[in-house]
Amino acid sequence: MRNVGIIMRRELVSYFATPLAYIFLLIFLILANLFTFYLGGFFERGQADLNPFFTYHPWLFLFLIPAVSMRLWAEERRSGSIELLMTLPVTLWQAVVGKFLAAWAFTVLALVLTFPLWITVNYLGSPDNGAILAAYIGSVLLAAGFLSIGSLASALTRNPVVAFILAIAGCFVFLVAGFPLVLDAFRGWAPQFLVDAVGSLGFLTHYEAISKGVIDIRDLVYFALLITWFLLATAVVLDVRKSE
Amino acid sequence: MIKTESLTKRYGALTAVSDVSFTVSPGEVLGFLGPNGAGKTTTMRMLAGFVGATSGRASICGHDVEDDSLAARACLGYLPEGAPAYGEMTVRDFLNFVADLRQLRANARTRVNAVIERLQLQSVLTQSIETLSKGFRRRVGLAQAIMHDPPVLILDEPTDGLDPNQKHEVRTLINEMAGAKTVIISTHILEEVDAVCTRAIIIAKGRIVADDTPQGLAARVPSGRLDDVFRSITA
Numbered sequence: 001m002r003n004v005g006i007i008m009r010r011e012l013v014s015y016f017a018t019p020l021a022y023i024f025l026l027i028f029l030i031l032a033n034l035f036t037f038y039l040g041g042f043f044e045r046g047q048a049d050l051n052p053f054f055t056y057h058p059w060l061f062l063f064l065i066p067a068v069s070m071r072l073w074a075e076e077r078r079s080g081s082i083e084l085l086m087t088l089p090v091t092l093w094q095a096v097v098g099k100f101l102a103a104w105a106f107t108v109l110a111l112v113l114t115f116p117l118w119i120t121v122n123y124l125g126s127p128d129n130g131a132i133l134a135a136y137i138g139s140v141l142l143a144a145g146f147l148s149i150g151s152l153a154s155a156l157t158r159n160p161v162v163a164f165i166l167a168i169a170g171c172f173v174f175l176v177a178g179f180p181l182v183l184d185a186f187r188g189w190a191p192q193f194l195v196d197a198v199g200s201l202g203f204l205t206h207y208e209a210i211s212k213g214v215i216d217i218r219d220l221v222y223f224a225l226l227i228t229w230f231l232l233a234t235a236v237v238l239d240v241r242k243s244e
Numbered sequence: 245m246i247k248t249e250s251l252t253k254r255y256g257a258l259t260a261v262s263d264v265s266f267t268v269s270p271g272e273v274l275g276f277l278g279p280n281g282a283g284k285t286t287t288m289r290m291l292a293g294f295v296g297a298t299s300g301r302a303s304i305c306g307h308d309v310e311d312d313s314l315a316a317r318a319c320l321g322y323l324p325e326g327a328p329a330y331g332e333m334t335v336r337d338f339l340n341f342v343a344d345l346r347q348l349r350a351n352a353r354t355r356v357n358a359v360i361e362r363l364q365l366q367s368v369l370t371q372s373i374e375t376l377s378k379g380f381r382r383r384v385g386l387a388q389a390i391m392h393d394p395p396v397l398i399l400d401e402p403t404d405g406l407d408p409n410q411k412h413e414v415r416t417l418i419n420e421m422a423g424a425k426t427v428i429i430s431t432h433i434l435e436e437v438d439a440v441c442t443r444a445i446i447i448a449k450g451r452i453v454a455d456d457t458p459q460g461l462a463a464r465v466p467s468g469r470l471d472d473v474f475r476s477i478t479a
Contacts, residue, residue: 006344010330010337017332017372080328084388087292087324088345089317243295 003090007098008105011072015106020071028064028110035060036117048125053117054135054211058175058204061146066167068106069150070160072099073238077158082242096235100151107143111136131213138210141223145203146171148230155237171203174226178202201226245269246291246396246426250300253286253450260286262450263300268443270395273422275441275458276430279478283450284430285325288400291428292322304396318346321394325401327385331374335365335384338373339391346392359387362417379410386414390421397421399429403436415439434470448478 015021032053036042040052076082085095121127146167153166176182178199186195199205206219246268253261261283268274276284289295291302293309293316302309307316329338339359343352360366363383368376373384382402389397402418403411411433418429418440429440437444437458444461446454454461454477458470465472 002347003345006341010333010341013337014330014332079331080324080326081330082328083289083292083294083324084328087294087317087320087322088342089314089347090345091314243289 003094004098004101007085007090007095008102011099011102012105015102021106024064024067025110025113028060029113031060031064032056032114033117048121048127050117050121050127050132050135051211053114054139057139057211058142058207061143062168062171062175065107065143065146066150066153066164066171068103069147069154069167070164071154072103072151072163073154073234074158074160074163077242077244078160082238086242092235092239093231096151096231096238100147100231100234103147103151104140104144107147108140111139111143128213134213134215135211137215138207141210141220142203142207144227145174145223148227148234149174151234152230152237155234155241174201175203178205245306246302246304246398246428248287248291248300248302251287251290251297251302252299253283253290253295254298259450261290264447264450264452265300266445266452266455268426268428270424270426271422272443273418273427273429273441275437275444276428276447277432277434277437277444277474278430278447280432282447282478284447285400287447288322288398288428288430289324291398292320292324293317294324318392319394319396321389321392321397323385323389323397323399323402326404327382329373329381329384329388332372334370334372335376336360336369338384339365339387342388342391348392355391355393359391362390363387378405379407382406382410382414386417395425397425397427399427401430401432403431403433411436434474437470446474446477453477 035056036053040055042052045052073082076085086092118132122129149170150163150167153170154160154163156166157163173182179202183195183199186198206222209216209219249265251261251264252259264287276287278284286295290297291304291309293313296310304316305319307319309316333341336356339356340352343356348355360369363386365380365383365387368380373381376384382405386399386402389399399418403414406414415436418427422440429436431437441458444454444456444458445452446461454473461473462468462470465476
């Protein structure tokens with residue numbers, strides 16, 4: 001556990017050593033607010049809640065989260081520092097989890113920085129703060145799910161741009177898995193249980209359930225399993241390809 | 245103590261390292277020689293646990309590098325080829341990071357200061373590693389390798405790309421550190437073997453073609469020059 005913490009701290013500090021972190025935070029906050037006020041019609045709705053804000057998170061994350069995760073492993077392999085890291089007395093899973101947690105902590109920071117919206121809505125009316133908290137938890141889990149996919153994408157290549165595009169594609173598939181777009185591809189030939197299984201793999205169903213304020217244990221288990229699976233896949237890929 | 249038995253690595257049809265067996269004892273400084281692409285780096289990566297062997301085994305201080313990888317790595321100080329590091333970190337942060345992962349805990353500060361002193365890194369401590377000259381970068385790599393005062397050192401081309409003064413410094417350093425340690429350095433610079441090694445293995449096309457003292461090798465050709473031995477064996 002101690003090694004996970006050391007690796008996480010190093011990674012997190014390194015985000016802020018380059019302008020990337022600040023640019024990311026700035027763009028995230030600008031876009032989150034634009035979506036809320038213009039696309040979401042925050043004022044026009046006349047309701048004191050943050051639904052317009054949370055509705056657009058999956059789409060915002062689709063492009064921004066892969067930008068956070070793309071460097072996780074691709075950069076280590078490109079610069080060769082992976083040889084240093086993997087020959088220090090740390091296990092592969094400590095490194096995979098440490099780096100994932102660093103990326104996750106960073107996105108949580110980005111979400112925390114949206115607090116002025118919460119203050120605004122509390123100033124304008126009296127929203128259900130429990131529901132808002134649940135929606136934030138949903139966003140944090142959604143970010144973690146996207147990051148775990150991004151972690152695998154980053155392990156597959158030494159080129160961060162390729163990792164970025166792979167991650168967007170992977171996240172998109174999981175985001176829309178519950179939509180006809182994906183389900184129709186299965187309906188023609190697959191048995192109903194498979195269609196249902198694919199449908200229930202989608203992020204959106206689970207995210208929307210949580211962001212409506214209902215924290216169901218099944219949704220939490222879904223995210224936990226999905227993240228674990230992708231981190232395991234990251235470790236397997238790295239084990240095979242770290243020295244290539 | 246480093247021991248390899250029939251160590252072999254294949255990449256598809258290409259055999260990078262073939263049936264390499266040797267033992268290096270404490271106090272020995274083994275020079276690992278060979279043309280580029282002979283399999284030096286692959287062998288060292290297998291010893292460091294970074295590349296898995298196709299067949300055969302290797303152990304460091306009695307710990308198998310695959311079955312008991314963490315214990316083997318804990319005994320080992322390793323300088324990878326090209327001395328990779330995290331470019332955006334400052335020298336001090338990087339060394340502290342390595343000390344933390346080496347579990348030095350209470351000793352961390354003392355050891356970090358000791359390696360800073362030993363490799364004369366005082367003037368660049370707050371600089372980020374990517375802004376350092378090649379010589380300093382190599383010294384940072386060496387500093388991280390000796391951080392935990394390991395009984396075994398494996399240094400992949402420790403003097404590659406350094407100017408003559410820096411080469412001399414690094415060789416002096418290796419000589420000073422050697423003592424009771426087990427050391428392997430790879431190089432294709434033959435003068436280095438005379439300067440620091442007690443024994444040399446020449447490897448070509450993945451196979452060991454000579455294993456002798458530098459004097460013994462030199463005696464193999466009439467001229468008595470290592471260059472000529474190297475060419476006659478590996479050409």
